[in-house]
Amino acid sequence: MHGHERDGLEILHRAPVDMNGFLGADIPSSDFITNCMHCGLCLPTCPTFSLTGLEKSSPRGRIRLMKAVTEGTMAITEGFVEEMNFCLDCQACETACPAGVKYGALVEASRAQIYEQGRASWLEGILKMFFFGYVFASKRRLRLLSKFLRFYQQSGLENILTMTGAMRLFAPKLAKLQRLSPRIDKTFFDESLPEIIRPAGEIKHRVAFLSGCIMNVAFSEVNRDTVEVLLRNGCEIVVPRTQECCGSLQAHNGDIESARTLARKNIDIFSMFHFEAVVMNSAGCGAFMKEYGKYLAEDDRYSEKSRAFSAKVKDLTEFLVSINFEKPSHSLNARVAYHDACHLAHAQHITAEPRAILKAIPGIDLVELPEAAWCCGSAGIYNVVRHDDSMKLLERKMHNIGTTGAEIIVANNPGCLSQMNYGLNIYKMHGEVIHIATLLNRAYKQ
Ligand code: SF4
Numbered sequence: 001m002h003g004h005e006r007d008g009l010e011i012l013h014r015a016p017v018d019m020n021g022f023l024g025a026d027i028p029s030s031d032f033i034t035n036c037m038h039c040g041l042c043l044p045t046c047p048t049f050s051l052t053g054l055e056k057s058s059p060r061g062r063i064r065l066m067k068a069v070t071e072g073t074m075a076i077t078e079g080f081v082e083e084m085n086f087c088l089d090c091q092a093c094e095t096a097c098p099a100g101v102k103y104g105a106l107v108e109a110s111r112a113q114i115y116e117q118g119r120a121s122w123l124e125g126i127l128k129m130f131f132f133g134y135v136f137a138s139k140r141r142l143r144l145l146s147k148f149l150r151f152y153q154q155s156g157l158e159n160i161l162t163m164t165g166a167m168r169l170f171a172p173k174l175a176k177l178q179r180l181s182p183r184i185d186k187t188f189f190d191e192s193l194p195e196i197i198r199p200a201g202e203i204k205h206r207v208a209f210l211s212g213c214i215m216n217v218a219f220s221e222v223n224r225d226t227v228e229v230l231l232r233n234g235c236e237i238v239v240p241r242t243q244e245c246c247g248s249l250q251a252h253n254g255d256i257e258s259a260r261t262l263a264r265k266n267i268d269i270f271s272m273f274h275f276e277a278v279v280m281n282s283a284g285c286g287a288f289m290k291e292y293g294k295y296l297a298e299d300d301r302y303s304e305k306s307r308a309f310s311a312k313v314k315d316l317t318e319f320l321v322s323i324n325f326e327k328p329s330h331s332l333n334a335r336v337a338y339h340d341a342c343h344l345a346h347a348q349h350i351t352a353e354p355r356a357i358l359k360a361i362p363g364i365d366l367v368e369l370p371e372a373a374w375c376c377g378s379a380g381i382y383n384v385v386r387h388d389d390s391m392k393l394l395e396r397k398m399h400n401i402g403t404t405g406a407e408i409i410v411a412n413n414p415g416c417l418s419q420m421n422y423g424l425n426i427y428k429m430h431g432e433v434i435h436i437a438t439l440l441n442r443a444y445k446q
């Protein structure tokens, strides 16, 4: 074994690792790595660099590490795994990059390498295998687990284990997970509505809706608000009963084959219906479904279908603005701040549309949140597997929220909603963190 140190990490000489196989045909990974001019403009936007001040925890440093792995001058070491997992995949560096480096695709390709080589830590390995490879791979299993969790939350068992301190003593990691996990709803969203929902008046648009995995079982009210907003705007909505999770959690954590399998299933299921757009209310899911075309670019049977499907995927705010949505006429007197979810602002470049909708609600005093597009620390399961780092980012976010004096914080991603509501709780702050569909529907119903 030959080795030396670079950026504090062990560099080993090994066979080159081909990252291209993990990316779509139109994402030449080595080109994107080569594109990096090492200018460092991305560094001030990187939350993990802000936590450590270390080059290896910055986008530029990580790109150097990925380059070394790609060129075979470095093995996938523990240090490499650590840096890839420390990254939030928030893609703020992509927004800042003048050279168009597709950092998100690169880090996901690296995680795929790590996953394939079984190099994740034991806890992460188990969590990822169980949740992403098994539970989230099937809506039926997710539903079963959610019912079990609901029983645990509502039967009093959770209170007993928490109040006696038993959970913290015997399963400290689970205790953290429990504090952060959303409350499971009494009725899941897809149990409460028919597969096709029609507006009372004229049908102006036909859309499909992804009910989501977590959104379906823990944010069913947000989904219902979304449906009511779409109905109000003359949409007929199809919510395919047999739809699967979008696959984003799997892809972001390195299990790209499982993500592709889910993408193929969803394309087949949704294609049984007629619609002009697939409307999304979860930033992470929307960003990933817009990438189906890239992930399946080399699949002869799905390359065209997936591209056509991705072209129809629209975030709720993007869709509403495109159809010139109905402006509410009644006033909602409230000071509101908007948090840009990473996968909406950085991955989909949607920042103007949510603000345009909020400004259209009479009586709302929209204040700009300092560092609105800075990650809140949720980032999938980051707040569980890297709890301490996540909490430092949450503290920064909650401090910024506190400076606005806003009583309503709007965020359009389930992870951000849970994380910042948790922040309100631990910092004993007043207010609420809600989805834009909830606020808009509130204004419509006034
Ligand atoms: S901003 Fe772009 S080109 Fe500059 S160091 Fe960062 S990734 Fe490289």
Ligand code: SF4
Pocket (backbone or CB within 6 Å): 045, 046, 047, 048, 049, 057, 058, 059, 062, 086, 087, 088, 089, 090, 091, 092, 093, 094, 103
């Ligand atoms: S994705 Fe986010 S955390 Fe990762 S390197 Fe880029 S800015 Fe930093």
